[in-house]
Amino acid sequence: MKLESYVRPAGLEEALAVLAAPGPKALVFAGGTDLVPMMRKMRMNGTLLNGDSPRVILDLSKLDELCGIRKAGGMLEIGAATTMGVIAADPSVKKLVPVLAAAAASVGSPLVRNRATLGGNLVTASPSADTAPALLAAGAVVRLAGAEGGPRELPLSEFFVAYRKTALQPGEIVTHVLVPLAGRPVAGRFEKVGLRNADAISVVCAACEIELEGSTCRAARIGLGAVAAVPVRALAVEAALLGREITADVAAECARLVHEHISPIDDVRASAQYRGWVAEAVVARMITDTAREAGA
Amino acid sequence: MGREAREMEARELRTVGAVTRRKDGLAKVTGTETYASDMELPYMLHARVLRSPYPHARVVSIDTSAAERMGAICITPDDVPDIRYNERQVSVPVKTYRDRTVLPWVVRQVGEGVAAVAARTEALAERAMRAIKVEWEELPAVFDAHKAMADDAPQIYENVLLGDAEFPIEHNVACFRQVSVGDVAVGFEEADLIVEREYQTGRVYHAQMEPKAALCRPLADGGIELWATLQSIHNTRQLLGRIFDLPLSRIRVHRSTIGGAFGSSIQMNTPVAICVALALKARKPVKLVLTREEDMYDHCKYPAEISLKYGVKRDGTIVAGELKTLVDIGAHNIQAYPLLGCMSGWFVSLYRMPHMNFEGTAVYTNKTPACAMQGYGNPDVSFAVESHMDIIAEKLDIDPIELRIKNYVGLGEEFWGQGPTVRSIIRSCGVEEMLRKGAPMIGWDERGRPEDKTGRYRRGIGVGRTFHTSGTGAAMPGEVIDYSTAMVTVNEDGSVDMSTALMCHGGGTLDACAKLVAEEMGVSFDLVGVSPASTTDTGYDVCTHATRGVYCGGGSAVKAAKSAKAVLLDFASRLIEVNPEALQIAPDPVTGEGVIFLEGAADKRITVGEVAKTAQLKGWGTAIAVESHRMVNCPPCFVTNFVEVEVDTWTGEVRVPRAVCAVDAGTVVNPDLAAGQLEGGLCRGIGQALLEDTAYDPVTGEMTCGGMYIDYKLYTAEDMAPVDDVKVFFADTYEPSGPFGAKGIGEAANNAVAAAVMNALQNALGIRFQFIPITPDMILAAIHGWACEGVLPA
Structure with missing residues (x-):
């Protein structure tokens, strides 16, 4: 891949600005556990030689706003860049949304879980993403943000549109996953x-x-x-x-x-x-x- | 020495048989061990290889100008010697098929290298490699061994070399081998029951931990120095000498620590010659390390289709057997001819047959080239034969263990350790002991009948037994080269250096040799050092393969130790005035230092260090010896696996909750490492039974897993039975021809496992699976009667 730049934004605003910038579309990167194998596969079969591959990698993995788990507004709010390892070990997730803790613990190996993020697992929109059925069962909602307009929320069941396609608009990212707390534990x-x-x-x-x-x-x-x-x-x-x-x-x-x-x-x-x-x-x-x- | 005296000796062993800490253990667990890929040299360049995206294509032209403008050194087929070679040099030349060059004009598999670059950084090398322009002419490809033999199949080769003679290839058949004993037609006439079945095994990737690596330093005199992932430094040197027309005295191949092999480095791996060619052109050191994907496209196990037929008498006596096999070798013939010979030998040596016929055909296809992997055809033959034994036992209503005991080839009988030309007489055998002792440990008599089992989870117990050879030695020279060289030096402080070109693949081979030397010399294991080795400071050793490390390599080490000891005792006899033949050496219980003494005479006593130092000061010389040694036997190390499976009949998932593994390795040199080998072999064998295979896309010729572990799964620690539920024991045997009674173990550990798993599945479900790996998918299909290839009702 002809990478021209690697950007690690200081905040969400900068991240969204990079995505909205004109020119080659930035490739969003968090844990890299899907992206890196994909890049290696493309290297093997030569598709990366095509000129239209992304030129900018936007690394969201260190954005504090997207990491961590907290309760807010009757919801358990999980940052999209929170790793599977953190989610699987988190006491509130284990107590209140055990299906998600179990799903996160089943993803890949310990090495993968220390890098793979919840947002990444959903955005990749792989049919076999382990956290997706757990979050569907938990009635989860995803919060999306883009450079223009305010953030919007969408039931997860409406987020997956087609095979490896999501409801994300150009320039949008998933910032949080929200699980309603009413009636929990269940x-x-x-x-x-x-x-x-x-x-x-x-x-x-x-x-x-x-x-x-x-x-x-x-x-x-x-x-x-x-x-x-x-x-x-x-x-x-x-x-x-x-x-x-x-x-x-x-x-x-x-x-x-x-x-x-x-x-x-x-x-x-x-x-x-x-x-x-x-x-x-x-x-x-x-x-x-x-x-x-x-x-x- | 008679058998009894030797057994007495075995019981008095001090070091051999003790659990000792590995000499390389600390470096490995702390991450400080240096592998070839870790090495760096001044002015070193990094290499990348441009590989074919097509399974079969002709290179019309290669343009490296853009890469060269980036500062990269490039090589194409034009820049490499026009020498056809075989990367494996274990067979004698007249039995060696040579079909490859360092870089070819015609590629025969996806991933075959056609050009390579070297540059200051790996990133620059990668970019330069991508800047090379290749014009390809695609050729028709074939991925199925049966289709490859058809009249209209694309021809993968027109000619190869057999030895130095042109050998035409017809119908893509790389080689064919038939071996007969007696007359099978007569044998089958005499049989009361004839059982005939088809079996198939997978195209397994070795999955050794370390991908192949090479680092070559060109020398000012035109020679080269090499560190690489290898199982034989001497064969590598000889081959590089032939390809690059260099005298062997100017090639120094170092023994590097390797991260496992499973047989995948018996041959000189493809990156080695490419790396050397680049270094010679660049006149700078060049390092080439394969990615995992490149490694997975570089080698795999020989898969086998087996058609097996046995004729037996009503009482279970086998009277005739016939095994026909078709082996899809992929794009290169690395060692198919000896493989087929070995498969005939495994077949002959499992069960007595007065009449036997073996026919093996090896066929080229446009896939990753297959090479030896742990067991070398034995897991395949044993899977078929051991499945067959259970089928026969059921038909004759004989206990499967009794049928095996009735027919196995044992003490005093002939064993074919490496095909028909490498034979020896069995002089130690624990077959019956292992079957009789293992059966109650697993609960054999309580295993029940499949028709009585109900419910969602069903358990079953199965057995598999076989062996592997210990090396390829024999009384007469055969098709296979086998000897080792060792040097033992007594140092001036009483410590001992052992030098050998043997390799350690992770099983502790060099440790074992050091222990054998310690035992022979009468010093403690701690005082024996394993010297670094290279081709310039060791004598020839064929290769650490064929489970020969301890038996053959150890045999030469003990012989060298005996000779060095004779010199040492001669020096000692001058100092304490005792006839050297009357002297003994034993380690001091506190210091571990060797003490030379005359039994019963307290004043006739001197330490090894005192003798060596005095000999040095007086100018008598060093107690040192070099011995090249060929073992004249290849004793079988027998193995038995009992396995319990639990099948989830809802999902087809299979667990192995318990297993019993037993080996007859003669004297066990280190019980912990031997047990580790058996447990590792069990894990690998279950993987081959249930998981491991590489499939190919028939359009692109790519592996469906893409060369990545994401979709190539091995059995892991998380899948294995709890360690307390895997029982290991050793048969109480002593191999008279082995060093202190020892035989091999490595490959045996894996050879019978798949058969035991399949026999256990039959016991659980009443379904006989004949194709491996058997997946949950196939298991459910069999349970529900869905159509599925490879599943036949019992």
């Missing part, structure tokens, strides 16, 4: 099937949060990854669970509806057939285990 689980335990990309990942009254489901949110072009909510499964007493049989019956929302593909890690089967099995198991752990 029963939930994160599940991941990969090719091995350590440092593996998900073949299927899933998360759920279920509000229970006794053993009856009062509300449910289920997120799924690596089974469609984008991370998806399993709305039909959620609807079917409402008002039901959760047993293994009910969970298995409702989980069958997962196929309405998924469109898995064959890739280097697994076949579409396998992903479909396992998505259903994982959702059934996840619902059953969540209810059991909640004492239902």
